[in-house]
Amino acid sequence: ILEDIMNTAQRPKLEDMGDYLYVVLRMLSCAKEDGEVQSEQVSLIVGPNFVISFQEGSNPGDVFDPVRDRIRTGKGRIRKLGADFLAYSLVDAIVDNYFVVLERLGGRVEGLEEELVTDPGQKTLHDIHTLKREMIYLRKSVWPLREVVSGLQRGESPLVRETTGIFLRDVYDHTIQVIDTIDTYRDMLSGMLDMYLSSVSYRMNQVM
Numbered sequence: 001i002l003e004d005i006m007n008t009a010q011r012p013k014l015e016d017m018g019d020y021l022y023v024v025l026r027m028l029s030c031a032k033e034d035g036e037v038q039s040e041q042v043s044l045i046v047g048p049n050f051v052i053s054f055q056e057g058s059n060p061g062d063v064f065d066p067v068r069d070r071i072r073t074g075k076g077r078i079r080k081l082g083a084d085f086l087a088y089s090l091v092d093a094i095v096d097n098y099f100v101v102l103e104r105l106g107g108r109v110e111g112l113e114e115e116l117v118t119d120p121g122q123k124t125l126h127d128i129h130t131l132k133r134e135m136i137y138l139r140k141s142v143w144p145l146r147e148v149v150s151g152l153q154r155g156e157s158p159l160v161r162e163t164t165g166i167f168l169r170d171v172y173d174h175t176i177q178v179i180d181t182i183d184t185y186r187d188m189l190s191g192m193l194d195m196y197l198s199s200v201s202y203r204m205n206q207v208m
Helices: 002-006 065-073 081-119 122-142 145-153 162-207
Strands: 013-016 021-030 035-044 051-055
Touching: 002 145, 013 145, 013 162, 021 081, 021 122, 021 145, 035 122, 051 081, 081 122, 081 145, 081 162, 122 162, 145 162
Parallel strands: none
Antiparallel strands: 013 021, 021 035, 035 051
């Protein structure tokens, strides 16, 4: 497990070690300068009365801040329920932030669509390819998460109570929504690539 924590190129996964669970997730964020998607690995070790989290980066302020605040102030159920609920809260914070990242990417896709209609150029083509690459990377980061959340939700481990399974079902639904949105953006970008090539071909015919 220590080896897995140190190897930060892991795909999301869940391993049941009997007396504890090991969960790997990808925490996503957008760079403030160019909006490029950044990713870091988060490892969780969930025991009967503890959760240990390991983050690849050490940037101040991340998606866990609201969870930390709830623990500090004792708001909600987070300090009353068990370690499994705390683990769910961390997974939920990561998945909820995927929607924020997708919103930013959606804005970039819309901007490209506008550019494609008004004044497409080499930069447009480069931006389409960059976004397509980011969508493929996002899908790789999110797709295996379905199995992770599904594994936690099935309640095969005594460390995850049935009451927490209800909350995890909600996270599973959100994960499916994220995957659907990524697939929609990928299809849109493929269509935009075809549009760009048609536009270039049309202009060349006009010149001829």
